[in-house]
Amino acid sequence: MLALDRVGKTYPNGVHALERFSADIRRGEIVAIIGGSGCGKSTLLRAIAGLDRASTGTVRLDEEAITSPHAKIGIIFQEPRLLPWLSVADNIGFGLSDQPANVRGGKVLRALARVGLADKAKAWPRELSGGQAQRVAIARALVPQPEVLLLDEPFSALDAFTRRDLQDHLLDLWNDTRPTLVLVTHDVDEAVVLADRVLVMRPRPGRLFEEIKINLARPRDRQSPHFDNFKRRVLTALDRSLDRNVPDADPKSTAGEAMWW
Amino acid sequence: MAMTVELPALERTDAMTPKASSKASSARLRRYAGPALGLLLPVGLAMAWEIAVWLGYSNGRLVPPPTKIFATIMEMAKSGELSRHVSATLSRVGAGFGLGVVAGTLLGAISGYWDLARRLLDPTVQALRAIPSLAWVPLFILWLGIFETSKVALIAAGVFFPVYLGVMGAILSVDRKIVEVGRTFRLSGPAMIRRILLPAVLPAYVVALRVGLGLGWMFVVAAELMGASEGLGYLLLDGQQLGKPAQILAAIVIFAILGKTTDWLIEIVTAPLLRWQDAFGRQGGGG
Numbered sequence: 001m002l003a004l005d006r007v008g009k010t011y012p013n014g015v016h017a018l019e020r021f022s023a024d025i026r027r028g029e030i031v032a033i034i035g036g037s038g039c040g041k042s043t044l045l046r047a048i049a050g051l052d053r054a055s056t057g058t059v060r061l062d063e064e065a066i067t068s069p070h071a072k073i074g075i076i077f078q079e080p081r082l083l084p085w086l087s088v089a090d091n092i093g094f095g096l097s098d099q100p101a102n103v104r105g106g107k108v109l110r111a112l113a114r115v116g117l118a119d120k121a122k123a124w125p126r127e128l129s130g131g132q133a134q135r136v137a138i139a140r141a142l143v144p145q146p147e148v149l150l151l152d153e154p155f156s157a158l159d160a161f162t163r164r165d166l167q168d169h170l171l172d173l174w175n176d177t178r179p180t181l182v183l184v185t186h187d188v189d190e191a192v193v194l195a196d197r198v199l200v201m202r203p204r205p206g207r208l209f210e211e212i213k214i215n216l217a218r219p220r221d222r223q224s225p226h227f228d229n230f231k232r233r234v235l236t237a238l239d240r241s242l243d244r245n246v247p248d249a250d251p252k253s254t255a256g257e258a259m260w261w
Numbered sequence: 262m263a264m265t266v267e268l269p270a271l272e273r274t275d276a277m278t279p280k281a282s283s284k285a286s287s288a289r290l291r292r293y294a295g296p297a298l299g300l301l302l303p304v305g306l307a308m309a310w311e312i313a314v315w316l317g318y319s320n321g322r323l324v325p326p327p328t329k330i331f332a333t334i335m336e337m338a339k340s341g342e343l344s345r346h347v348s349a350t351l352s353r354v355g356a357g358f359g360l361g362v363v364a365g366t367l368l369g370a371i372s373g374y375w376d377l378a379r380r381l382l383d384p385t386v387q388a389l390r391a392i393p394s395l396a397w398v399p400l401f402i403l404w405l406g407i408f409e410t411s412k413v414a415l416i417a418a419g420v421f422f423p424v425y426l427g428v429m430g431a432i433l434s435v436d437r438k439i440v441e442v443g444r445t446f447r448l449s450g451p452a453m454i455r456r457i458l459l460p461a462v463l464p465a466y467v468v469a470l471r472v473g474l475g476l477g478w479m480f481v482v483a484a485e486l487m488g489a490s491e492g493l494g495y496l497l498l499d500g501q502q503l504g505k506p507a508q509i510l511a512a513i514v515i516f517a518i519l520g521k522t523t524d525w526l527i528e529i530v531t532a533p534l535l536r537w538q539d540a541f542g543r544q545g546g547g548g
Contacts, residue, residue, distance in 0.1 A: 085460040
């Protein structure tokens with residue numbers, strides 16, 4: 001289980017990006033974190049990844065505190081961030097350098113086939129389209145078989161068509177080993193199609209506003225009325241989160257505080 | 262390289278498949294046509310001058326025709342003079358270039374990698390860089406004597422600055438996002454340098470080496486003009502003092518050949534390491 005306990009972050013320049021964010025994420029669960037700009041969602045993800053240390057609170061994966069990048073946690077960024085001097089195959093195998101070459105080669109080949117880029121093994125990253133490059137990034141993150149995969153607006157730079165395609169593809173890949181997915185997004189459609197649970201955040205400072213469970217069987221039909229219904233709920237929550245007059249709906253952060261008074 | 266950039270997007274992807282061989286062959290034709298086009302002007306001018314002298318429009322005493330220059334070179338080659346002068350110059354450039362590259366790489370890497378060192382070191386280096394390097398000549402001669410040491414030192418000083426700047430700038434401009442990828446895969450310090458920083462810095466480093474080499478050739482002339490008994494620079498001075506323009510031009514031609522060849526050697530040696538960049542030129546950016 002991934003346990004976030006009152007995670008907060010204040011940057012050295014004084015920006016209060018995230019305040020006491022708590023959530024427990026079960027193994028194999030898909031959680032989408034959504035919110036307007038400046039709500040600290042990327043900050044939160046970087047804290048979970050161990051790339052930045054939280055100023056307050058703790059991130060724990062199976063009781064182990066995360067303070068630096070961890071072998072069981074993989075991350076996919078908004079940009080593919082492939083290494084331009086490595087072929088596609090070498091990029092995918094980048095995280096397997098501690099394994100013998102033949103084991104690595106086999107895993108890379110399987111991953112290439114799995115993301116549908118078997119014919120691109122020897123290509124350079126520059127020769128790929130945006131969608132292909134992001135597939136390589138997904139393969140690179142998944143090949144070491146992380147228990148938790150973090151995604152920071154992974155498809156936001158892609159066109160709508162490619163985005164849908166990759167969302168479906170991601171679910172398909174997730175089904176192989178069922179890692180925990182924590183996805184940061186600003187796309188309501190994406191959150192509802194992927195997640196078991198959507199966490200809506202509100203900005204300045206970033207904190208949890210509302211939690212919406214998506215009780216829809218997969219694969220989800222983007223056209224169904226149920227799907228629309230959940231989308232509307234997330235959208236309403238988002239709207240309310242930006243309204244300063246609405247108090248924090250999260251019982252853990254405000255109600256507790258009120259009782260202390 | 263630059264010529265294929267304007268290929269339309271559809272042809273780019275085709276260029277990899279065999280069925281587009283006609284396009285590939287036309288691309289090959291253009292690749293050879295490029296250098297040939299560049300040769301047209303110098304070769305044409307040389308031939309025109311040759312003919313002008315041959316027809317008697319000029320006596321060619323101050324500007325000797327190509328055949329005369331070529332004959333001078335052959336004559337020096339036969340007498341063994343040429344190899345003596347060339348090897349003297351080459352060894353000076355080699356030693357100065359080597360020293361300059363080692364010093365520039367080390368200090369540049371330290372300044373680029375280590376913030377404190379940069380703040381400590383860089384202002385001084387930049388101030389020294391602002392001094393025209395030839396201004397050091399009298400001092401170098403006083404300190405190091407008129408012989409080899411001062412010449413090598415001058416060349417090394419010329420090579421040092423572009424290499425230092427290139428290495429430092431390259432390290433500073435390494436994409437932090439790529440470094441972060443290394444961090445997420447928990448690379449150790451040495452692994453980070455070997456697998457992320459070195460390959461990221463390499464293209465700019467090669468450019469810095471080539472600029473440094475160019476300056477090395479420039480400074481060897483200055484060094485040899487300030488007093489030498491052998492070397493291509495000595496041939497220049499000797500030709501001027503004894504009124505032998507063919508010898509001067511012969512030395513200049515050899516300088517050009519050597520400069521181009523050594524530059525080309527760096528290109529050849531580093532080409533396999535920069536193949537991924539080459540793909541960029543050939544594919545025109547890949548979408």
